[in-house]
Amino acid sequence: MSIVVDKDKCNACETCVSSCPFDAIEMKDDKAFINEYCNECKACLEVCPEGAIKEVKIPEPRAQSTEHRQKLQDYKGVWIFAEQREKKVTAVSHELLGIGRKLADELQTGLSAVLLGADESEAKELVKWGADKVYLCEDPALEKFNDDTYTEVLSKLIKEHKPSIVLSGATPIGRSFIPRVAARLRTGLTADCTSLEIDKETKNLLQVRPAFGGNIMATILCPDHRPQMATVRPRVMKKGEYDGSRTGDIIKVAADGLTSRTKVLESVKEVSEISVNLHEADIIVAGGRGVGGEKGFKLLEELAQVLGGSVGASRAAVDEKWIPYSHQVGQTGKTVNPKLYIACGISGAVQHLVGMQSSDVIVAINKNPEAPIFSVATYGIVGDLFEIIPMLTKQIKEAKGL
Amino acid sequence: MDIIVCIKQVPDTAEIKIDPKTNTLMREGVPSIINPFDLNAVEEALQIRDSLGDGKVTVLTMGPPQAESALREAISMGADEAVLLSDRAFAGADTWATSYTLARAIKQLGADIVFCGKQAIDGDTAQVGPETAEFLNIPHVAYVKKVEEVQKDSIRVQRLMDEGYDVVESTVPVLLTVVKELNVPRMPSLKGKMAAKKTEIKKMGMAEIGADENDLGMKGSPTQVRNIFAPQFKTERRMLDGTPEEQVNFLVKELKESQCL
Numbered sequence: 270m271s272i273v274v275d276k277d278k279c280n281a282c283e284t285c286v287s288s289c290p291f292d293a294i295e296m297k298d299d300k301a302f303i304n305e306y307c308n309e310c311k312a313c314l315e316v317c318p319e320g321a322i323k324e325v326k327i328p329e330p331r332a333q334s335t336e337h338r339q340k341l342q343d344y345k346g347v348w349i350f351a352e353q354r355e356k357k358v359t360a361v362s363h364e365l366l367g368i369g370r371k372l373a374d375e376l377q378t379g380l381s382a383v384l385l386g387a388d389e390s391e392a393k394e395l396v397k398w399g400a401d402k403v404y405l406c407e408d409p410a411l412e413k414f415n416d417d418t419y420t421e422v423l424s425k426l427i428k429e430h431k432p433s434i435v436l437s438g439a440t441p442i443g444r445s446f447i448p449r450v451a452a453r454l455r456t457g458l459t460a461d462c463t464s465l466e467i468d469k470e471t472k473n474l475l476q477v478r479p480a481f482g483g484n485i486m487a488t489i490l491c492p493d494h495r496p497q498m499a500t501v502r503p504r505v506m507k508k509g510e511y512d513g514s515r516t517g518d519i520i521k522v523a524a525d526g527l528t529s530r531t532k533v534l535e536s537v538k539e540v541s542e543i544s545v546n547l548h549e550a551d552i553i554v555a556g557g558r559g560v561g562g563e564k565g566f567k568l569l570e571e572l573a574q575v576l577g578g579s580v581g582a583s584r585a586a587v588d589e590k591w592i593p594y595s596h597q598v599g600q601t602g603k604t605v606n607p608k609l610y611i612a613c614g615i616s617g618a619v620q621h622l623v624g625m626q627s628s629d630v631i632v633a634i635n636k637n638p639e640a641p642i643f644s645v646a647t648y649g650i651v652g653d654l655f656e657i658i659p660m661l662t663k664q665i666k667e668a669k670g671l
Numbered sequence: 672m673d674i675i676v677c678i679k680q681v682p683d684t685a686e687i688k689i690d691p692k693t694n695t696l697m698r699e700g701v702p703s704i705i706n707p708f709d710l711n712a713v714e715e716a717l718q719i720r721d722s723l724g725d726g727k728v729t730v731l732t733m734g735p736p737q738a739e740s741a742l743r744e745a746i747s748m749g750a751d752e753a754v755l756l757s758d759r760a761f762a763g764a765d766t767w768a769t770s771y772t773l774a775r776a777i778k779q780l781g782a783d784i785v786f787c788g789k790q791a792i793d794g795d796t797a798q799v800g801p802e803t804a805e806f807l808n809i810p811h812v813a814y815v816k817k818v819e820e821v822q823k824d825s826i827r828v829q830r831l832m833d834e835g836y837d838v839v840e841s842t843v844p845v846l847l848t849v850v851k852e853l854n855v856p857r858m859p860s861l862k863g864k865m866a867a868k869k870t871e872i873k874k875m876g877m878a879e880i881g882a883d884e885n886d887l888g889m890k891g892s893p894t895q896v897r898n899i900f901a902p903q904f905k906t907e908r909r910m911l912d913g914t915p916e917e918q919v920n921f922l923v924k925e926l927k928e929s930q931c932l
């Protein structure tokens with residue numbers, strides 16, 4: 270495919286020029302001209318009021334030989350990388366098994382997990398969370414995370430068993446070593462995905478991710494290389510279903526002579542109680558610039574306390590230093606998914622919405638009836654938070670008989 | 672110790688807005704800046720050079736000809752040399768092809784430490800650093816928040832993790848990707864600005880890095896952008912009415928019924 274301008278139709282209105290995320294459209298001789306930076310993202314197609322920009326079929330530049338196509342057919346199955354810390358599988362692995370199961374069922378293929386540096390008991394848990402097979406390497410050299418050793422073992426397993434899809438958490442671990450694996454295997458990797466689907470027609474993996482600071486979403490494909498690899502944003506996918514009676518195969522993998530050029534000398538824990546709670550919390554009371562200062566956050570804390578919840582914040586409140594970064598919700602903060610999210614004095618910028626929009630119930634309290642936060646609100650209250658919140662705290666106290 | 676810092680010129684995404692009618696980016700008037708994390712990388716490189724008192728800092732970018740201004744800005748901060756990787760064949764590269772291209776250049780230039788930003792704020796992938804290290808066949812440490820000690824054949828750094836940080840020791844040569852907690856980037860100096868005007872920028876293309884067209888740019892990229900669209904959210908928008916008191920009453924009743932309380 271290629272994007273072209275129909276010069277007869279183009280009336281030089283320049284609408285397309287600024288719509289291009291890649292700076293690939295310029296004006297040349299009073300007509301729009303598509304330069305070599307075009308990524309074929311098709312954003313401009315819908316923008317042109319004259320319908321002068323079109324997609325045309327050209328002899329596929331990437332068209333691959335039938336022999337190559339055949340080779341791609343050898344890749345089967347969905348794999349997830351199951352991350353462990355201190356030999357315990359982390360929550361993101363359960364989420365990966367949730368989405369992995371869905372993709373595998375749709376492709377009518379198996380779901381396998383790769384677990385490095387933990388024990389068989391944890392591998393068995395992965396089966397109960399949805400894996401058909403677990404490749405387990407118990408080598409103590411893998412207990413601590415090192416890019417060299419993890420890359421070596423995972424790349425080898427992929428080369429040997431040829432999965433079609435490999436998913437990992439978009440965590441500090443996944444985002445550090447999975448790119449090395451992709452580079453080594455000469456395949457594509459899509460970072461920090463928030464949605465994954467199978468293309469009905471081609472069976473390719475459609476990988477959706479935010480870009481440009483969360484301002485737009487992009488669907489990424491890896492059509493001519495295998496495996497199709499993606500890191501997946503934590504807390505976005507639903508966990509798999511836990512079934513204590515599920516059975517599966519645990520395949521022990523030996524890894525001898527592992528060496529690493531990096532060495533972890535020490536692991537220092539530095540989390541405040543609250544930031545851990547934010548991920549796990551059923552109820553979050555979040556504040557933004559409208560909260561006005563540390564004093565305002567005290568009101569939020571009181572409400573959170575009677576609710577048994579945690580306090581979150583918008584970036585504006587964090588930038589003002591009213592509350593530490595570990596509380597930030599959104600594109601560059603945490604993704605949360607509580608039963609109840611109460612947004613106080615938050616306008617509802619896209620970068621905030623992406624981090625909390627999947628909460629079950631959203632309450633928005635804002636002075637401005639036009640604030641975008643109301644568009645996602647299950648209950649919207651237009652009003653002054655300094656009046657509403659103390660009232661709410663008092664009533665909830667009473668309702669709970671506190 | 673010779674240090675190469677990979678920097679990228681990006682649109683300032685804080686200034687980007689979505690056109691609500693067409694659901695596309697409005698880039699008009701959006702300034703181009705050096706990717707903020709890359710400024711931390713430049714700063715750290717300069718500090719290491721100055722504390723060891725030997726070696727040079729080279730800034731490297733792959734991009735269109737106008738990316739030269741980003742290189743000059745880095746020189747005005749104090750970098751010694753600058754290299755621009757520019758070629759039509761490089762256009763449309765994904766992280767695989769970008770890393771491959773950067774690595775070919777770095778191999779030719781030679782470096783003991785390679786610095787990258789944690790991620791570029793346009794693509795937000797955080798993949799170019801680790802992939803470049805793989806192509807160079809050197810170790811890397813991602814999310815570095817502190818450089819504790821630099822020695823001839825080893826380096827000790829702190830790596831940010833989900834629940835704190837790891838102290839990691841690596842052999843040298845090494846590639847580090849850095850987060851903003853690392854340092855506060857300096858402003859360009861007057862002397863630096865003068866140097867920036869005079870410094871000759873080395874240019875390299877496909878021939879100079881000795882790469883095959885099929886491994887570069889869009890041709891060499893395993894991933895493709897299928898389409899882009901504006902983020903979509905569920906729309907509930909249910910506004911309460913009445914006095915503040917009545918609204919709060921209603922809300923508490925509803926929350927109780929839906930078992931949120």
Ligand SMILES: Cc1cc2nc3c(=O)[nH]c(=O)nc-3n(C[C@H](O)[C@H](O)[C@H](O)COP(=O)(O)OP(=O)(O)OC[C@H]3O[C@@H](n4cnc5c(N)ncnc54)[C@H](O)[C@@H]3O)c2cc1C
Binds near residue numbers: 584601617684
């Ligand atoms: C690359 C990038 C990444 C970002 N990442 C994030 C992120 O992770 N998380 C995030 O939150 N943001 C993020 N942002 C910032 C985001 O775009 C917004 O700037 C930010 O969310 C705004 O915060 P706010 O809603 O608290 O402040 P504002 O937009 O200033 O809104 C304050 C609101 O409070 C209301 N208000 C004022 N006083 C009262 C009162 N007394 N009672 C009731 N309401 C009142 C106002 O009506 C207003 O709607 C990011 C931006 C960029 C460019």
Ligand SMILES: Nc1ncnc2c1ncn2[C@@H]1O[C@H](COP(=O)(O)O)[C@@H](O)[C@H]1O
Binds near residue numbers: 706769
């Ligand atoms: N075109 C480029 N030229 C030079 N360095 C780059 C380029 N793209 C990415 N980088 C480096 O890789 C880091 C991560 O970028 P990314 O993987 O695109 O998020 C950036 O902070 C830069 O240090």
